[in-house]
Structures are given as structure tokens and as C-alpha cells.
Amino acid sequence: MSELTAQTSKQIMLAADALALLKRLIATQSFSRQEDQTALLIEDFFRQNQIPFQRLKNNIWAKNLHFDEQKPTILLNSHHDTVKPNKSWTLDPFEPLESDGKLFGLGSNDAGGCLVSLLAAFAYFYDRPNMAYNLVMAASAEEEISGRDGLELLLPELPPIHFAIVGEPTEMQLAIAEKGLLVLDCTAHGVSGHAARNEGDNAIYRAIKDINWLTTYQFPKVSPTLGPIKLSVTIINAGTQHNVVPDTCTFTVDVRVTEQYTLEEVIETIQTHIESEVKPRSIRLKPSSIPADHPIVKAGIALGRHTYGSPTTSDQAVLDCPSLKCGPGHSARSHSADEFIYLREIDEGVDGYIRMLEQVL
Incomplete structure (x- = not known):
């Protein structure tokens, strides 16, 4: 088997694993501050891929195999908490339902699709030698309530971050600034x-x-x-x-x-x-941005993506480094009744993250 064929096969398998994990996450209640059970599912994903991990409260994180303190580090981050379902749901929010090319369920779009796609991309690069950057993957808690026991709690435990990709539903477009x-x-x-x-x-x-x-x-x-x-x-x-x-x-x-x-x-x-x-009430939730000519932004543009400014707030607000918000799914579906993500968007998310990171790693 050629190296290219092996890489393609690995990506296909990881995309399938990502979809399976997303279904398990949907089926497991994970309201903000109650994410302990979904944290266990993420731990299982790392174990299945033979990736050592660490946990701080309900935040799970891991470093690439060949982590080198002399190299700069890229943070891949998304959250596994959800809001509570509103009263307009007609489906069971905790039943992962496939229909018409969609996967329905609470947290499927915000931000489960982003999280599992980033986990798959991280696993894809985990054991690659001689990368220009280190990779750190962080699945964080309490994003939906801007809680202090989420990414903000975890950051002091992480190595210095050169820049970050924050997974939120943007249709894989490039949110280079956030209010x-x-x-x-x-x-x-x-x-x-x-x-x-x-x-x-x-x-x-x-x-x-x-x-x-x-x-x-x-x-x-x-x-x-x-x-x-x-x-x-x-x-x-x-x-x-x-x-x-x-x-x-x-x-x-x-x-x-x-x-x-x-x-x-x-x-x-x-x-x-x-x-x-x-x-x-707080001066924690800062505006964030990344230069339009940053290598990761240029990598996304080369794939046909466009840049824009996002009016919504995410975990970017607690980061002090340049950060890009990007992920599969559509922001308008977030917090909506009968929330869903297209199945093809998971594949596109995994592929998009991998192809963007290939240009800088």
C-alpha cells in the first residue's frame, strides 16, 4: 500500500470514528457543568487511538507523540457541553437520528461536529514525526456559559500556544475576528x-x-x-x-x-x-482575531474558503494568542429545536482541518 493510500485510508477510518463518537455524545447528556459522562467518551476515543491524555475536571487534553518544547504549539479546541433543549423540540434531543443525510440531536451542530472533526484531525497527525509545530488537542467544558472551569481553567496547564483553531460551526469558513x-x-x-x-x-x-x-x-x-x-x-x-x-x-x-x-x-x-x-460583570471575554495573512488563514483561503468577522462569542474570548474560528455546521442551527448537522459536513470537517494543517505542519 502506498503512503498516500494509507493516509487516505486512515482519514476515512477516523471520519467514521468521528461520526460514531458524535452519536455517542448526542446520546449522553452534557449540559454545562454536567459534562462528566461525555468527558469519559472522549477519554475512550483517545484510548482507542492509543493516545495518552490528561484530564482537569471535565476538560480533556492531549499532546502529539513527538512533542518538542523547542517548537511552537498549535491548539485545537472545541467544547463538549450543550445548552438545554428548548420546548420546541419535536424529536428526542438525546436520540441520534439519521434522516435525509442529516444527523439530528442536541449538540450535533454546536459543537459536536466540530469537536469530533478536530479529534479526528489530531489523531491523524498524532504520531507524525518532524512537524514544524506541536499539536495540543483540548476538549473543553462550560463554553456555553463562559464558565471558569472550562478552557480558562485549562490554559495554565498547557504549553505556550502560538495560535489556535477553535471549532465552532462556520460552514468551514474562516472567522478571523470575533467580538x-x-x-x-x-x-x-x-x-x-x-x-x-x-x-x-x-x-x-x-x-x-x-x-x-x-x-x-x-x-x-x-x-x-x-x-x-x-x-x-x-x-x-x-x-x-x-x-x-x-x-x-x-x-x-x-x-x-x-x-x-x-x-x-x-x-x-x-x-x-x-x-x-x-x-x-466581567472583563474576561475579550475580542479576538488572527491576521488575514496568517499561514493557517492562507491555507484555508487556498481551499476556497472566505474570511469574515463573527458577532458571536466562543472560547476564543479567553485566549491571548491569535485564533481562528472554523468548523463544520451552520451557526444558525445552534441552540435551535431539532438541531442537526449534515453527515457530509463531518467528512468535510475532518478533511478540511487536515488539509489546512498539512499546509503549516
């Missing part, structure tokens, strides 16, 4: 009084003034891939009864931040321009 997320809890302060008399200082009116600024202000720097920063007021609460002028009004702001600003810069700008008290 970060800020959630701001704001409080407008006034003075209570009787609504029937000209008393008090209505905190609602103070909040309205600030909300008007938030919904009309445009940050000057606009990202070429992600566009402008987007601010949305999503929750507001005030008052206890109809005849009392409220002395506080709280509101929540969802801020999608581009790579043109740090989260701290955005907070400072908002605090400067509004009177309400501003408290960020």
Missing part, C-alpha cells in the same frame, strides 16, 4: 417622593437620559471585519408602586466589543459619558 462581550449593570440614582406632588428626582428619567446616549453613541474606530461596537440595553427595572417616584433605576447593557478597543477602554468611555453607576 468580545461586556455585560454592564448600571444604576441611575435619584430621590424618592410622592408622585402627586412636585417632589423627588425620578431615577427613571435619569436612566432614560443615559440610555439615550448609549443607544446613539458611535465609537469612532470601526473594525474592518466586525464593524462598529454594538451596545444594547436589554433589561430595565425601577419602582415599587404607582404613586412613589423611584430613587433608583437599574438597567443592563450588552456590549459587543471589537478588536479596535480593549474592554477597559470601552468601560472608561461609557463611565465618562453617563451619570449612572457602571459595574462590569
Whole structure:
């Protein structure tokens, strides 16, 4: 058997293993913070491929056989937790069902297809000698809730990462930038009084003034891939009864931040321009990007893929290295009722990852 034929046969077998693993993952409940059983399935995949692995809580990771500390390292990452199924499901979300070229089931698209495709690609390269890069594969937990016991917990245990491929459903297109997320809890302060008399200082009116600024202000720097920063007021609460002028009004702001600003810069700008008290819930979920001329991006473009900026947040937000979001499946199917992935997308995912990595390894 020629070397090329052997490699093709190995890829076909790994793609079949990836599909079988995906079906087992679908059949196993893995809500965020409850991923212990799917972690065992991923451990089994590594054992079956004779790949040593390590586990930290519900995060599973492994290094290539010929790992060399003198070489830079590529991180391959996707998550094995899922959201809870919504009430619109007409199928059993935990029953992997093949129909009309599709595989239905919770987590099939987000991000099971990406995870098993990356696992197959990692296994394909695992024992290859003389690569220019090391490979680390990390199947992480708690991505759907941006939890602290997911990839963020694991990163200090990993070797320094040169760049990362994060598996999320992008139809194997190249998301070279991703917006970060800020959630701001704001409080407008006034003075209570009787609504029937000209008393008090209505905190609602103070909040309205600030909300008007938030919904009309445009940050000057606009990202070429992600566009402008987007601010949305999503929750507001005030008052206890109809005849009392409220002395506080709280509101929540969802801020999608581009790579043109740090989260701290955005907070400072908002605090400067509004009177309400501003408290960020977290400054962990940073915007991320990778240069358009990076070798892994050029490898994807050579395969006919296009680049774009993603408005959604993933585990990229906790990475400090350049990162590319790319994977089989379609983002619009994520978190939807009767979630599915096309069977051909698994093959395309395995093949796409392997062909992209071939260009840099």
C-alpha cells in the first residue's frame, strides 16, 4: 500500500470514528457543568487511538507523540457541553437520528461536529514525526456559559500556544475576528417622593437620559471585519408602586466589543459619558482575531474558503494568542429545536482541518 493510500485510508477510518463518537455524545447528556459522562467518551476515543491524555475536571487534553518544547504549539479546541433543549423540540434531543443525510440531536451542530472533526484531525497527525509545530488537542467544558472551569481553567496547564483553531460551526469558513462581550449593570440614582406632588428626582428619567446616549453613541474606530461596537440595553427595572417616584433605576447593557478597543477602554468611555453607576460583570471575554495573512488563514483561503468577522462569542474570548474560528455546521442551527448537522459536513470537517494543517505542519 502506498503512503498516500494509507493516509487516505486512515482519514476515512477516523471520519467514521468521528461520526460514531458524535452519536455517542448526542446520546449522553452534557449540559454545562454536567459534562462528566461525555468527558469519559472522549477519554475512550483517545484510548482507542492509543493516545495518552490528561484530564482537569471535565476538560480533556492531549499532546502529539513527538512533542518538542523547542517548537511552537498549535491548539485545537472545541467544547463538549450543550445548552438545554428548548420546548420546541419535536424529536428526542438525546436520540441520534439519521434522516435525509442529516444527523439530528442536541449538540450535533454546536459543537459536536466540530469537536469530533478536530479529534479526528489530531489523531491523524498524532504520531507524525518532524512537524514544524506541536499539536495540543483540548476538549473543553462550560463554553456555553463562559464558565471558569472550562478552557480558562485549562490554559495554565498547557504549553505556550502560538495560535489556535477553535471549532465552532462556520460552514468551514474562516472567522478571523470575533467580538468580545461586556455585560454592564448600571444604576441611575435619584430621590424618592410622592408622585402627586412636585417632589423627588425620578431615577427613571435619569436612566432614560443615559440610555439615550448609549443607544446613539458611535465609537469612532470601526473594525474592518466586525464593524462598529454594538451596545444594547436589554433589561430595565425601577419602582415599587404607582404613586412613589423611584430613587433608583437599574438597567443592563450588552456590549459587543471589537478588536479596535480593549474592554477597559470601552468601560472608561461609557463611565465618562453617563451619570449612572457602571459595574462590569466581567472583563474576561475579550475580542479576538488572527491576521488575514496568517499561514493557517492562507491555507484555508487556498481551499476556497472566505474570511469574515463573527458577532458571536466562543472560547476564543479567553485566549491571548491569535485564533481562528472554523468548523463544520451552520451557526444558525445552534441552540435551535431539532438541531442537526449534515453527515457530509463531518467528512468535510475532518478533511478540511487536515488539509489546512498539512499546509503549516
